Each structure stands twice: as structure tokens, then as C-alpha cells.
Amino acid sequence: MHLISQVEVGHGCPISMTGAVLPALRQQPDLAAVWEPRIRTRSYDPRLIDPAAKTGNLLGMGLTEKQGGSDVRANTSVAVAVNGGGPGGEYRLTGHKWFTSAPMCDAFLVLAQAPAGISCFLVPRILPDGTRNPLRLMRLKDKLGNRSNASSEVEFTDIAGWLVGEEGRGINVIIKMVNATRVDVTNWSVSLMRQAGAYERATVDDHEVLFLRLGSAVAKYWLSKRSTPVVREALECVGGNGYVEESILPRLYREAPLNAIWEGAGNVIALDVLRALQRSPEAGVAFVAELAEARGADRISDRELDRLQHEMAASTVEAEVGARRLVERLAVCWGASLCLRHEPVVANAYVRSRLNGDWGAEFGTLSPQLDLLNLARRACPSR
Numbered sequence: 001m002h003l004i005s006q007v008e009v010g011h012g013c014p015i016s017m018t019g020a021v022l023p024a025l026r027q028q029p030d031l032a033a034v035w036e037p038r039i040r041t042r043s044y045d046p047r048l049i050d051p052a053a054k055t056g057n058l059l060g061m062g063l064t065e066k067q068g069g070s071d072v073r074a075n076t077s078v079a080v081a082v083n084g085g086g087p088g089g090e091y092r093l094t095g096h097k098w099f100t101s102a103p104m105c106d107a108f109l110v111l112a113q114a115p116a117g118i119s120c121f122l123v124p125r126i127l128p129d130g131t132r133n134p135l136r137l138m139r140l141k142d143k144l145g146n147r148s149n150a151s152s153e154v155e156f157t158d159i160a161g162w163l164v165g166e167e168g169r170g171i172n173v174i175i176k177m178v179n180a181t182r183v184d185v186t187n188w189s190v191s192l193m194r195q196a197g198a199y200e201r202a203t204v205d206d207h208e209v210l211f212l213r214l215g216s217a218v219a220k221y222w223l224s225k226r227s228t229p230v231v232r233e234a235l236e237c238v239g240g241n242g243y244v245e246e247s248i249l250p251r252l253y254r255e256a257p258l259n260a261i262w263e264g265a266g267n268v269i270a271l272d273v274l275r276a277l278q279r280s281p282e283a284g285v286a287f288v289a290e291l292a293e294a295r296g297a298d299r300i301s302d303r304e305l306d307r308l309q310h311e312m313a314a315s316t317v318e319a320e321v322g323a324r325r326l327v328e329r330l331a332v333c334w335g336a337s338l339c340l341r342h343e344p345v346v347a348n349a350y351v352r353s354r355l356n357g358d359w360g361a362e363f364g365t366l367s368p369q370l371d372l373l374n375l376a377r378r379a380c381p382s383r
Contacts, residue, residue: 001187009255010148012184013262014058014102020180021059024109024120027165027173030088031122035059035107050126051106060105061177062097062123062154069098070268072171077112079119079161089163091121096155103137103152109174110161117168121161133159145254179212182220182263210286213276214330218287221269222331224259231256233363270323273330277312284312291333294340298347301336304355308333345371345378 004012018039025032035057043056051057068074077095085091093112100108107124127133138153165173235242235249242249264272277284288309295302308329332354339347349370353359358367366372 001184005187008148010146013146013149014060014105016181016184017060017102017105017177018058020177020184021061021109023180024173024177025059025122025164027120027176028088028122028163031162031164035122038106046104048126050128050130051124052128054106057106058102058104060100060102060108061174062100062108062110063174064099065096066098070265072111072174073118075111075113075118077110077156079112079114079121079163081114085114085163085167087163087166091161091163092158093121093123093161094157094159096153098153099141099151100154101149101151103135103150103154108135109164109177111170111174112161114163114167114170116166118170119167120164120170120173122164123156123159123161127160135159144257145251146258178263179216182216185259185262186216186220186223207286207289210280210283211290213280213283214273214287215290215334217264217269217273217276218327218330218334220263221266221273221327222335224262225266227259228253228256229363266324270327271320273327274320274323287330287334288312291337294337297340298336298351300351300356301333301340304329304333304336345374349375 001012001016004015022032022036022039025035035051038051038054038057039059041056044058045054045056047054063072063075064070065072065075065077067076075095077093077097079091079093082090082092091112091114093110095112097110106126107122110121110123111118112121113119123133123135125133125135134156136155138155141151141153143151164170231249231252235253238247238249241247244250260266288305291305291308295305311326311329336347336351336355339350343350349366352370353366359365366375
């Protein structure tokens, strides 16, 4: 993902969703047994035929609706059980999705209201008997950037879908897919440090499973927001040559804001972190434990980690008004911990600027008291 985002990110979305669907789909083992072998192939098969007859399948997801946007709890699409329904059972869905990327996928995970509440369904485009499931593509979105990746509005009436997990647990199921795609979106933004490795090992290490719950959200929030000013600064450094379409920078500048929207805009991420701390406090403990690996390396970092632990444990964590500030503190404290452990050349500058407030609002505003020469040499080692 780090490499292809520098070439053409348009195909990143369907690739990311296809891989990310696995942890969610595995909540329904009988469906996973059928679809996983098709998903894990290395073959791309564009034919609109029975997925079972293809050499490889792509999977997407349809979550948001026009009346609710990022708040999927406001979804109005409904699902009615066929022959009793239940986990793995067939349902009939009626409703719409406002933003469905990669509509050419072979199947989608879709959220809809079942009798027990928001539930997750696997909806194929072509049914096992070879007929089309009536998902109607109303139009393609005319987007600012990421134009090579089709995004569409979809309506459906009485389409067939199969329940993944239990009724009323759709958000818990789909968050497993969302967390996985957030890792990719973060990588698209800046190529995330070691956190992507923690994701890949998360099936065998309980600490990293808990760490991922906050880590993917915090990294996605911070790094996707930082990518836009970084690209803008790069454009400014190149000057007029960077402002014309013949260079790659205008396309990168159009792409950058999308990463902050994809898989949860800022407020959605911040509220998600609050919910995670409230419902899974052990995730907060795991996050702090990860940061504490750098304890003793710098007194300012230790001081800020102590403050962060206090804030996370305090009742004020529940206040939505401070959610963004909390997520930003989680991000910069994590960055400081990583620098102190792995990047000694930049650690002092990062801690003094990001944690101790000794920097301006723009790039190039570090204190002259820092070792700026070695920082520059790190960025351009050949000079």
C-alpha cells in the first residue's frame, strides 16, 4: 500500500476493502468458508458472472446513507428475514447507500436495520443461480480527487443478503473491516511507522489486538490530517513548477484530503476513540503500555505520558468537547515514544517542539537551539 499510493491510489480502495473484509467475514464462519478462498487469490477477474465461477473476487462495503452520513446508527435501510433468518441466513434488503466505492465489486458488506437493530449483511451482485441482485447504481460521484476510483450512489429493493454475525451486532462486525482499512488509509497518508506491523501480527498477540483498537484510529486521525499540509508545503517548495498539472503534485494535493474523510472523518474518529476507552478500558491500558516502552529516555516525554494517563482515566474523557484534543495528545505522545526508541536524531526536536510547545504553526519553525544541521542531513544524506 505504501508503494502503490505513490503510483496511482485509485485501485487502492478495492484492494484494501477486499483484504479488510476477511476479519469481518470470519464472524460468520460458514460464509467465510465459501468466500475466503475466492478473496485470497492473486487473480483479477472483471467478468460479471457468478462469483463462484471467477478466478478471484473483489469485495467492498456500503455503510453511509444520505440522511445519516457518517452516523450509521441513523441508517434507514431495512432487512427482512427469509425462512427465519439468523446468523448466516438469507434476508431481503430495501434502501439505499449514499457512498459506495468500487461498485464493480463482486459483493459488499452492507449495514441495514433488522428487527434486532443495525446488522451486517453480505450482498453479492450476482446470485448463485446466475441472476443479478437488483442493486441499482444511480450515478457516479463527481469527486474532487481519487477520480480513477469509481464511487456511486446505490439503491436497492428486495435484494438478497446473508447475515454476518448476529442481528443487532452489525457495527461490531463492520468495525473489524473498518479498522483494517484504516491501516491502509493511514499508510496512504504517510506510510505509517511500525503500526502496520502490529496489525499484521494482531492474531497472535493479545497486547497488539488491544493496542490496534486505539492505534489504528489515532494514527489514521493524525497522519491523514498531516498529509495535506505536507503535500502543500512540498508544492510550495517546488514553486510554480509544482502548481501546474504537468507535475504530479496537483494530483497528490487533490488526493490528500480524501484520506482524512475515508474510514471516518475527524469527529467520527475522535468519538470512536472515546467509545473504545469507555467500553474497552483495557485498550487504553495497552496503548499507554506501548508508549511507556520509552519511559526514562526523556523527562518531558515522561511528564506528558503521566498527564495523558491521568486524562484517559479521568471522567472528563467522556466529554465529547475534548475528544479531538485527547486524540491529538495520544498521537504526539505516541510519535515521541517511537522517536525516542527508534529515531534518536529527530527525538530531541520532536519532543521539544510537539510536546513542549517550542515550534510555530508552520514548517521550518523549529528552535535554532536544536541540531538542525543533522536533521537536514538525515533528510538529504547525500548533501
